[in-house]
Amino acid sequence: xxxxxxxxxxxxxxxxxxxxxxxxxxxxxxxxxxxxxxxxxxxxxxxxxxxxxxxxxxxxxxxxxxxxxxxxxxxxxxxxxxxxxxxxxxxxxxxxxxxxxxxxxxxxxxxxxxxxxxxxxxxxxxxxxxxxxxxxxxxxxxxxxxxxxxxxxxxxxxxxxxxxxxxxxxxxxxxxxxxxxxxxxxxxxxxxxxxxxxxxxxxxxxxxxxxxxxxxxxxxxxxxxxxxxxxxxxxxxxxxxxxxxxxxxxxxxxxxxxxxxxxxxxxxxxxxxxxxxxxxxxxxxxxxxxxxxxxxxxxxxxxxxxxxxxxxxxxxxxxxxxxxxxxxxxxxxxxxxxxxxxxxxxxxxxxxxxxxxxxxxxxxxxxxxxxxxxxxxxxxxxxxxxxxxxxxxxxxxxxxxxxxxxxxxxxxxxxxxxxxxxxxxxxxxxxxxxxxxxxxxxxxxxxxxxxxxxxxxxxxxxxxxxxxxxxxxxxxxxxxxxxxxxxxxxxxxxxxxxxxxxxxxxxxxxxxxxxxxxxxx
Amino acid sequence: xxxxxxxxxxxxxxxxxxxxxxxxxxxxxxxxxxxxxxxxxxxxxxxxxxxxxxxxxxxxxxxxxxxxxxxxxxxxxxxxxxxxxxxxxxxxxxxxxxxxxxxxxxxxxxxxxxxxxxxxxxxxxxxxxxxxxxxxxxxxxxxxxxxxxxxxxxxxxxxxxxxxxxxxxxxxxxxxxxxxxxxxxxxxxxxxxxxxxxxxxxxxxxxxxxxxxxxxxxxxxxxxxxxxxxxxxxxxxxxxxxxxxxxxxxxxxxxxxxxxxxxxxxxxxxxxxxxxxxxxxxxxxxxxxxxxxxxxxxxxxxxxxxxxxxxxxxxxxxxxxxxxxxxxxxxxxxxxxxxxxxxxxxxxxxxxxxxxxxxxxxxxxxxxxxxxxxxxxxxxxxxxxxxxxxxxxxxxxxxxxxxxxxxxxxxxxxxxxxxxxxxxxxxxxxxxxxxxxxxxxxxxxxxxxxxxxxxxxx
Numbered sequence: 001x002x003x004x005x006x007x008x009x010x011x012x013x014x015x016x017x018x019x020x021x022x023x024x025x026x027x028x029x030x031x032x033x034x035x036x037x038x039x040x041x042x043x044x045x046x047x048x049x050x051x052x053x054x055x056x057x058x059x060x061x062x063x064x065x066x067x068x069x070x071x072x073x074x075x076x077x078x079x080x081x082x083x084x085x086x087x088x089x090x091x092x093x094x095x096x097x098x099x100x101x102x103x104x105x106x107x108x109x110x111x112x113x114x115x116x117x118x119x120x121x122x123x124x125x126x127x128x129x130x131x132x133x134x135x136x137x138x139x140x141x142x143x144x145x146x147x148x149x150x151x152x153x154x155x156x157x158x159x160x161x162x163x164x165x166x167x168x169x170x171x172x173x174x175x176x177x178x179x180x181x182x183x184x185x186x187x188x189x190x191x192x193x194x195x196x197x198x199x200x201x202x203x204x205x206x207x208x209x210x211x212x213x214x215x216x217x218x219x220x221x222x223x224x225x226x227x228x229x230x231x232x233x234x235x236x237x238x239x240x241x242x243x244x245x246x247x248x249x250x251x252x253x254x255x256x257x258x259x260x261x262x263x264x265x266x267x268x269x270x271x272x273x274x275x276x277x278x279x280x281x282x283x284x285x286x287x288x289x290x291x292x293x294x295x296x297x298x299x300x301x302x303x304x305x306x307x308x309x310x311x312x313x314x315x316x317x318x319x320x321x322x323x324x325x326x327x328x329x330x331x332x333x334x335x336x337x338x339x340x341x342x343x344x345x346x347x348x349x350x351x352x353x354x355x356x357x358x359x360x361x362x363x364x365x366x367x368x369x370x371x372x373x374x375x376x377x378x379x380x381x382x383x384x385x386x387x388x389x390x391x392x393x394x395x396x397x398x399x400x401x402x403x404x405x406x407x408x409x410x411x412x413x414x415x416x417x418x419x420x421x422x423x424x425x426x427x428x429x430x431x432x433x434x435x436x437x438x439x440x441x442x443x444x445x446x447x448x449x450x451x452x453x454x455x456x457x458x459x460x461x462x463x464x465x466x467x468x469x470x471x472x473x474x475x476x477x478x479x480x481x482x483x484x485x486x487x488x489x490x491x492x493x494x495x496x497x498x499x500x501x502x503x504x505x506x507x508x509x510x511x512x513x514x515x516x517x518x519x520x521x
Numbered sequence: 522x523x524x525x526x527x528x529x530x531x532x533x534x535x536x537x538x539x540x541x542x543x544x545x546x547x548x549x550x551x552x553x554x555x556x557x558x559x560x561x562x563x564x565x566x567x568x569x570x571x572x573x574x575x576x577x578x579x580x581x582x583x584x585x586x587x588x589x590x591x592x593x594x595x596x597x598x599x600x601x602x603x604x605x606x607x608x609x610x611x612x613x614x615x616x617x618x619x620x621x622x623x624x625x626x627x628x629x630x631x632x633x634x635x636x637x638x639x640x641x642x643x644x645x646x647x648x649x650x651x652x653x654x655x656x657x658x659x660x661x662x663x664x665x666x667x668x669x670x671x672x673x674x675x676x677x678x679x680x681x682x683x684x685x686x687x688x689x690x691x692x693x694x695x696x697x698x699x700x701x702x703x704x705x706x707x708x709x710x711x712x713x714x715x716x717x718x719x720x721x722x723x724x725x726x727x728x729x730x731x732x733x734x735x736x737x738x739x740x741x742x743x744x745x746x747x748x749x750x751x752x753x754x755x756x757x758x759x760x761x762x763x764x765x766x767x768x769x770x771x772x773x774x775x776x777x778x779x780x781x782x783x784x785x786x787x788x789x790x791x792x793x794x795x796x797x798x799x800x801x802x803x804x805x806x807x808x809x810x811x812x813x814x815x816x817x818x819x820x821x822x823x824x825x826x827x828x829x830x831x832x833x834x835x836x837x838x839x840x841x842x843x844x845x846x847x848x849x850x851x852x853x854x855x856x857x858x859x860x861x862x863x864x865x866x867x868x869x870x871x872x873x874x875x876x877x878x879x880x881x882x883x884x885x886x887x888x889x890x891x892x893x894x895x896x897x898x899x900x901x902x903x904x905x906x907x908x909x910x911x912x913x914x915x916x917x918x919x920x921x922x923x924x925x926x927x928x929x930x931x932x933x934x935x936x937x938x939x940x941x942x943x944x945x946x947x948x949x950x951x952x953x954x955x956x957x958x959x960x961x962x963x964x965x966x967x968x969x970x971x972x973x974x975x976x977x978x979x
Contacts, residue, residue, distance in 0.1 A: 037633070047872050053877055064906065077869060086867070091615035095627040119577045126794055136926050165798070176698055307631040307856035310856070344941030358785075397538055493825070502825045503626065516636070
């Protein structure tokens with residue numbers, strides 16, 4: 001994929017002097033394969049439908065209690081061919097992993113295997129109701145149980161909650177279990193410590209659970225300042241939330257020491273598992289003293305990101321926190337029958353902190369993730385982590401001679417390489433590099449995160465890229481960075497070749513237009 | 522391993538560039554105690570596509586597929602026909618394998634779709650603005666309560682007894698941690714919802730009243746008096762809808778004065794999927810509340826050449842900017858489910874949605890009429906859309922549901938399953954009917970229900 005094309009463009013070729021992009025304007029605004037598409041509401045009609053249904057019989061008896069709708073809803077429809085074309089045209093204005101390299105740091109944009117999709121659509125999984133009698137959905141409950149077992153074994157943790165709907169929901173699950181565990185002891189602690197390099201969801205989650213959030217500084221080498229953290233521990237600290245590997249792409253080598261200190265002070269250790277892909281099959285978080293960790297199935301276990309969800313965020317728990325896990329959960333009785341423990345199972349539910357969502361979690365993601373795990377097996381998952389880390393280090397060492405890499409001297413990175421904009425000139429910024437990469441045919445890396453590095457660029461290649469694809473990216477990345485170092489004014493206007501030029505986000509926020517209105521309304 | 526493109530030659534060349542002797546040297550920062558000496562034990566090794574598919578199929582085969590039997594389950598998840606084009610569109614890699622549109626210049630497909638989706642949801646709900654979706658209906662319900670507490674600066678929410686019990690549980694669980702007070706109640710088994718009783722529970726400290734429409738028993742009633750009573754006390758009305766198809770036939774919550782409308786969007790495009798992933802819908806009637814909304818919002822703007830385009834906007838509400846001061850910790854929406862919903866809604870359009878709703882209601886009326894003829898069975902509801910409550914003449918509904926499953930009929934959701942241990946609700950069965958239900962299915966249910974009740978009497 002993306003190997004230099006032997007018959008055409010090659011990395012060593014330069015852009016045509018006169019700018020290849022400028023051609024005569026077209027009447028339609030289209031550019032060959034890139035077609036402009038109006039809004040649905042500009043092409044649809046109220047009386048058109050793409051589904052054949054019986055016409056409404058205005059005289060049919062109803063039992064709507066006098067609430068029959070009298071006003072038009074304001075929807076429009078398209079026939080099937082128009083619908084397929086509308087969305088196909090829209091889809092072509094999107095960048096996805098299927099199209100190219102997507103090194104969005106901390107998001108783990110790896111290949112989404114199509115067997116996963118096929119399995120999730122088996123009627124035995126896709127067409128079953130969450131409240132069906134449990135004796136009629138034993139296979140579904142077994143999937144939940146099997147996936148839970150994989151997660152426990154991969155993390156070395158004894159308990160798991162499967163219902164959280166996404167990573168941030170999983171964080172909430174972990175923090176609520178921590179609060180419930182403290183409260184069960186009558187220990188009302190008020191503070192959660194969060195390193196300043198953390199994902200924004202960490203402090204937002206802790207604040208939601210009514211904790212006061214305090215920042216812990218990072219050391220110059222990009223890790224948690226252990227001395228500062230230890231100094232802050234005390235009877236008011238409920239938990240620390242640490243991402244490991246951290247958002248600077250480094251393994252927190254003192255994690256065990258931190259965990260021991262937190263436990264000695266009566267607190268719990270929450271690990272943000274967003275970066276689990278770096279260590280899956282290589283390191284078990286349970287061996288490092290973690291009490292709770294969410295796992296983004298859409299990152300490490302290849303379920304599709306879908307343009308921003310749905311995710312899935314099961315949480316693994318230590319012995320200390322497992323009893324507080326949310327309802328429902330799956331158990332197996334002595335005869336081998338699977339069943340759900342819900343509100344009614346008063347003894348078995350124990351001190352569970354309650355329910356986080358209707359039903360049982362993201363089943364459609366469970367079937368995909370389990371399919372992926374079975375495909376890789378324990379040996380393959382270990383190779384996943386090794387290749388992901390190898391690729392990131394290769395990028396780090398291929399860039400550090402021209403691009404500021406603040407933690408390059410801290411040792412190997414894990415699955416992502418972090419850079420900063422320190423040496424750019426002419427007012428050029430990280431944003432310009434990102435937009436320049438778009439023109440080169442790449443989805444940019446994560447930018448301006450983590451906050452601890454100025455103009456951060458976080459590059460996560462994942463394990464599903466070939467060396468040729470990574471080499472071509474490095475060539476392009478270096479070229480764009482060199483333009484930024486040289487203060488190339490043209491880069492400030494990039495992208496030139498995307499379906500849209502830079503969009504005015506200030507205008508969008510100042511006068512929000514959040515739904516379509518008829519122009520003359 | 523079919524998903525890993527690196528060869529051993531590649532790996533050796535890359536290690537050389539890095540200056541490492543082995544890949545394990547890259548894991549040098551992992552403490553000695555936590556290093557594993559090989560693949561994790563107790564798990565299988567890698568397997569072929571064929572072998573994995575065989576294993577997963579064997580698990581799928583242990584489930585009774587809804588489409589294979591007469592099927593009447595609802596209670597917050599409904600089985601509707603999803604046109605074939607929905608699934609092919611959501612499987613296009615440009616939608617399936619994209620991520621949150623952080624780089625709008627190369628994500629206009631997702632963004633324009635979300636803008637259209639927001640417009641569809643807002644209009645369906647009779648609201649001004651909808652967001653780009655939340656996890657599911659139950660979490661959207663909690664987010665509505667949380668938003669109402671922000672808007673009113675009050676900390677008490679009054680829940681209708683006829684709110685889906687899972688939704689009420691989610692709200693109560695979350696409120697335990699935020700310190701909000703939740704006044705909940707059990708549903709009263711009456712032909713009409715007790716709105717007078719609900720209104721009486723609204724006081725001067727109430728941030729919001731939460732009412733489901735149609736409610737958990739399938740009943741529908743005009744919520745205008747509740748809106749008026751809530752507003753008179755300075756509280757907001759939150760209306761929860763778990764069946765969007767209903768709004769093709771009955772008045773929208775916005776029309777009746779709801780301030781926040783939330784719901785489950787699973788009925789359109791998404792499918793049953795054993796409960797997830799689903800689609801949380803969230804809308805506000807008054808645009809002045811937009812800045813208190815949770816979740817992502819897509820807005821219109823222009824690019825540097827003046828062309829119309831779309832971006833995620835008002836993100837100063839969100840966690841990645843505001844951190845601990847965010848309106849919610851949510852960092853995702855239910856993007857692909859929103860796409861499925863929007864494609865299905867586009868295929869239906871105004872006309873199709875109204876026809877679909879009418880067909881659901883027609884079949885539900887037929888079913889209610891037929892099932893009322895089963896000896897010992899009564900229909901509780903005065904009014905309903907496509908789901909109603911059957912009273913089984915003192916027979917325990919849970920046992921009847923299990924017995925019906927053994928007879929090859931998925932006959933409904935017992936209130937006993939939803940409200941375990943509440944004696945007053947043990948004899949009620951929720952029956953949902955959609956366009957996928959045939960008249961023959963209804964006949965089979967009536968016959969088997971009669972037989973099941975008779976046998977349980979012996």
